[in-house]
Amino acid sequence: MHTAFAAELEERLVRYARLDTQADEGSSTTPSTAKQYDLLNLLVEELHAIGAEEVTLTSYGAVLATIPATVAHSVPTIAFLAHVDTAPAFNGTGVKPLVHRNYDGNPIVLPDDPHQVLTTDHFPYLETKIGDDIITASGTTLLGADDKAGIAIIMTMAHYLLQERTVPHGKIRLCFTPDEEIGRGVHPDLPRDLQADAAYTLDGGPLGEVVYETFSADKATVQITGVSIHPGYAKGELVNALHLAAKIIDTLPQVTMTPETTDGRQGFIHVYQMTGTAAAAELHFILRDFEREGLQAHGELLQQVCATIQATEPRAQITCTITPQYRNMRYWLEHDMRPVELALEACQQLGIEPFSPPTRGGTDGSRLTEMGVPTPNLFTGMQNIHGPLEWISVQDMVHATAVCVKLAQLWSKG
Template structure:
């Protein structure tokens, strides 16, 4: 279904997608890469040009702005957020967005790699988008719909509200964050700087998806110190750290606990990075589970494997450091489901069939919720993220804008504005305390 938002969304998304904004876990700065400022500063200028107020680029790389209330009642302040960075997992340099207008339902062969084929047989959700305008990359880069689709949606939503002051809504805050893909999107000062009671991230998948349950996540770094010596004199002296790294990985359960062998509510241990020399090696792991007991078990298993490998070579030194990253937002949202319920109501009134299922990942909303700002995650339509087959439907993005407009209206109603635990979240005791859970250095 075509929408009045389609043209603006397409233009915004294509422009944003061309800007390289990949984050870098190895960097200690915030943002982690200077090139993220190319989009952040553009968004500052665009927000000012459409009439947003209090437009600010913080010293930690977040863009924040305000849209004044159009109703007189004292009601909760609602924020809408998206992140500007793209995943380091696949190239984001030289993205060439391609718009496939009025998609005909057949295979889409990406021109820069003839082996990169989007097939509706392989991707059933694509088959349901015949007639939509589909945007892909060219085959050698990711597209960046995660989360430039969210950025385009929030910007289009903001412009629409500012150009239509007759639309009922309370105070709205707009936020764009860096470094979400490396787990550092929510700076310790962000909740206070946003100054909102409730927030929504536009960082979800299929049309109608409303997420209020995410993984809980820890990060583990294993350092292996070997014994280095010239290989010509290595007999009975060399302890090769790379060999021990390989042994450690092979000792881990390969059938039941890796991302490629798990689904639904099953957690995993994922080795995603390895570097080193025979003298020393480092392994990076991410630990994921929907329940804290399961997450703790994953950490204990990894430590046990390290101890086992260490025992095979006492001359080596193997250290495992586990750092908390984020926690399942369900633990807090289930205390007051009104942000989720109103998102569902907004879908109903917009003619969108909604659904909720646990997402096998995390969002900025996971951290914000933990820090005192209830933040469910809403759909954008993005698919096949973090790889060359990533795509987005313009019409799905347009439906997301419609939902956001309706959400603003619903939160401004007298019933929704009634005092509850939601109001006062921005001042909730303990919001700052949880900031210490994250290793902000990456």
């Protein structure tokens, strides 16, 4: 079974990764980019080809399908989800997946940019994968294993279960969402359309990772309107919006509250985009913390800094708008840990040592859990996501697929 999984997983990930499916936060459409349909439509075709039932592409750009139950008794319906979009943080056009077979532990130099090198010194997890088949991009793009590895795992699991009808399992729902990377993967109608009692996202990292605690997240937009005038006659008149934007960034804590200075359970305030002119500027922030109180404090601090800079220059106009994104799934899962416990049991039965770190990010499962469908996140093996050094072990994907099959069996016990 595992050998067959490996070949299919590799072939699927390579095929999916070649498709450019980057999301666009500035777009108001759903999905945010039309090119996400290239993969969504392909998945519809492939689901039909492997014999899935109730294959649907929704109006909001999610693909849904069903693997019918093989047990007669009533058991919970579970779902497996992955997202088709890739992050807008780095180039996703022209991805050339490369398979490095039987990795020998030496540096992996990516050919299209030889400055991009994977080494076991810098990436200790890579050292644990000697002998595995490693997939990377070529050096000038991300790979897109986040989350096309998750898609490949779910599709390979589905293909296996649809062929091997003797494997006991209840009704299984499959779901592939758009726009997860920009926080818009879970449409308000998705919980109703999914029709699942519990779910799992395949969007995690190292072998054995079972996540049931994520960041809570808000987004903040700061808009600054200055006073514009010809710079030759600007003395005493010009109010430069870019200067005010820089003051806001400089006034925020730099040493204790940015992504590059925090880890573990520490939250942060992250400015990730600044645009504008001397006349008007806009700052975009993400606010993250594991606890609601910490997240609220980050928002209040940002608003206080904006108010302070506003007070220094009353001729300007500064507004700070905070928009909720998602909340720590732990708040809901801690009331019903069965989806987590079965995931841990599935790993253990397969000889995989599970672990559950709090993840410094979020998934579609964060929103789904909040909306009533408990959805922990499972490992895929993906590493160094959102950049040119992204890589994944095919053998980690094999283990993830086996965990999904085992989960289907464990849930069939009712």
